[in-house]
Amino acid sequence: MTPRKTTNATVTPKGSLETLSQREVQQLRETGSGSVYALFRQCALAILNTGSHSDNAKTILEAYPDFEIRILQQDRGIRLELCNAPADAFVDGEMIASTREMLFSALRDIVYTQSELENKRVDFSSSKGITDYVFHLLRNARTLRAGVEPKIVVCWGGHSISTEEYKYTKVVGHELGLRGLDICTGCGPGVMKGPMKGATISHAKQRIVGGRYLGLTEPGIIAAEAPNPIVNELVILPDIEKRLEAFVRVGHGIIIFPGGAGTAEELLYFLGILMHPANQDLPFPLIMTGPKKAAPYIEQLHEFIGATLGPEAQQRCKIIINDPSLVAREMAQGISEVTQYRRKQNDAFHFNWLLTIDEHFQHPFEPTHENMASLKLTRNQPVHELAAHLRRAFSGIVAGNVKDKGIRRIELHGPYEITGDKDIMQPLDRLLQAFVEQHRMKLPGNTAYVPCYKLAT
Template sequence: MNKIQHTAIRPLRTLNLLSREEILRLSHSREDLHRLFRDCALAILNTDSQQDDAEEIFKQFADFDIKLIPQARGIMLELHNAPAQSFVDGKIIRGIQEHISSALRDILYTDFKILAFQSELASSAQLTDIVFHILRNAGVIKPNITPNLVVCWGGHSIPREEYDYAKHVGYELGLRGLDIITGCGIGAMKGPMKGAAVGHAKQQIKDGRYIGITEPGIIASESPNAIVNELVIMPDIEKRLEAFVRLGHSIIVFPGGVGTVEEIFYLLSILLHPDNSQGLPLVFAGPESCREYFNILDKFLRQCLGDEISEFYEIIIGQPDKVAKTMRDAVDNVHQYRHETQDAYYFNWQLHIDPMLQHPFSPTHENMAALRLDRDMPKHELASQLRAAFSGIVAGNVKTFGIREVAEHGPYQINGDPQLLSAIDDLLRIFVREQRMKLGQGEKEYKPCYQLAN
């Protein structure tokens, strides 16, 4: 593989000046913080790679390192044995350089201002404040702008037809002046951004926003795509998911795998909560070839949460223009509602998020086995437990911690109501058959990281 043995760059836009203490923390004297920044920087430099196995990426570039060199005019970043694909004629691509700068900014701010004062007993309001402060520090929260942010969720491992469809939807959204938030990776995350960029260009919109929100556990398997112009690294998956629903004004879900289902259950748990009278517009969308996919997903959600759950979403097959028109109307309605209630346009403060969705879920074998999957539970609590179950499966598939846990202790054990487990098993078998579990499996057999009891 090609590597750039040595180069030096400066942070862009942010962090031209760092204190000696900040630089010291990111040096090898704080090995944990240095490792975090090093891993995120490697993931960013690995942009556009078809490799989504975090362990394999770290193995291939085990000799990669990034060092902070203090200078009178700020700092330099020294890169050693970096992936060559992020360089042109020996010079780093500017967008990649900016993403590395964003990673440095977010990691430093979270360590200095958030983690140092965060309590494990933090209240729901305090956890929401943490999300707000990180987003504000990143410059993503912009007051006095009419609501126009559409969240797009979906798989990074999708066929070309699904990618082209997501791009077409993004194009129609861009023509209608809507901006995009995704998980920042490839596939259904890159497609809407690329399409919206063309739509914005046709409308001569020069300040289009393509916001990518990620977290350290997933960034290696979903490196930021080249369209992202505002990258934010949240400290964990729960804060990442909360950032989506607090920033976004409507949500589109394209076909995906386990991670997409995790996101769906997270949102449905919020929408089902009795304290939320006004939710977020939600549309499931895909090409004609995905009609059966959404039939299966709809049936699965009804099996888990009852037929009434279908009231919270609309399914649109094909018709990218209809999807975009539906989103445009939904965003306009959100605008009107927030104007009437005097809520902020830039951050959905009124949305109630239960603490069980905010405190980080660690996918250990003990925690996975202890999940309560009981059909008699309140629906919002069951959706939250299902979210945790799928979060653990995502970890076992692509996150370094989960991969190591499964390698050391065997598959996760998931217990619960037999009908729920049967529905989960059926869905996951379909995902395996359609190769929606991991990218680039080819003919290699997928080895499940989970076992369902009974």
């Protein structure tokens, strides 16, 4: 790939890590070296590429082979020295403010995560221990705000969507903002940007100061989906499972917009949790929506849920086509019910402790060829466990499509082989084929999609 314009710079903290002792800076420098450095470099490069239209982590990394970032100590704290950094992250020699904030958010999250692991403070042997770990990561990022009434709407959907679908997400975001609701997304482009953009306007109209545009990501995704510039709170969780748990712990309602494999993964994750017997009476509004042209996509995804998880799972999700105002009204009403329930149960507004998440949804899934071939896509298991395995199948497809490690595995070993019961694999095949035909696997304009998977019964 042709090298791009670069620059050298030194930046000091903004938004995170402004006040540190000399010992804390030294600990940051020690933790942020070695194997952790490669991870921080990758995330930093993605943040500096905010606005990039590439969804290929390998391409972005190869575009800036000489990029380096160093953690330096000074009397008043910490600073970062950047060499051969993307020039687009600067204006007249100064780093763009939002980029600077997100850069130090990345340092905060990655180094804190590593520090927690090194000090062995995390109990990964139990579901409660993993949830406690997610809580600490979010609290350290100052995401949890006690006493604030529920108003965070999680918006899930694809980065590879049509212009009409993108405009629709902005209108829905605008309607949500008019009702005083905040937006949480995966922080990238497409559906992750549209609702935030719409809400910024309506928050301004309503004179809402301090509107929240929360972006939750993880290292494998951030390089492929660089944060959009509207995000004013960025949190990088250590893996996709912690990221997904963070969404459902801090969010008070979820909207599913058109997307692809990643969106299906998120929906299956959430429905699998809602299908757990312990969560059947717990209110948590879930709406699938899109413009009129996206109706076939929504119907296909809804049909897939019915064919695999059954009608009970379908009933947990409300479908609204081409009506942004109704989406916002239904979501506001749903969140009102969440508020009443949390008050009655004495549960926190800022973190959903009462939601039961089975360990099948919490342990990291490494999408190797062996693990993908071993997925249990069969009927002889509880529905919420089948949802967990289906979620992993889509997670592997996402990895093969856009994550650096996944792309390299496919290049080396060929497509993943996924097997299962015929009455599960056939609906899966139809859904994935529809994603390919609708160009929902990669960003528009890229070369023809080559599947990273093979399905068999």
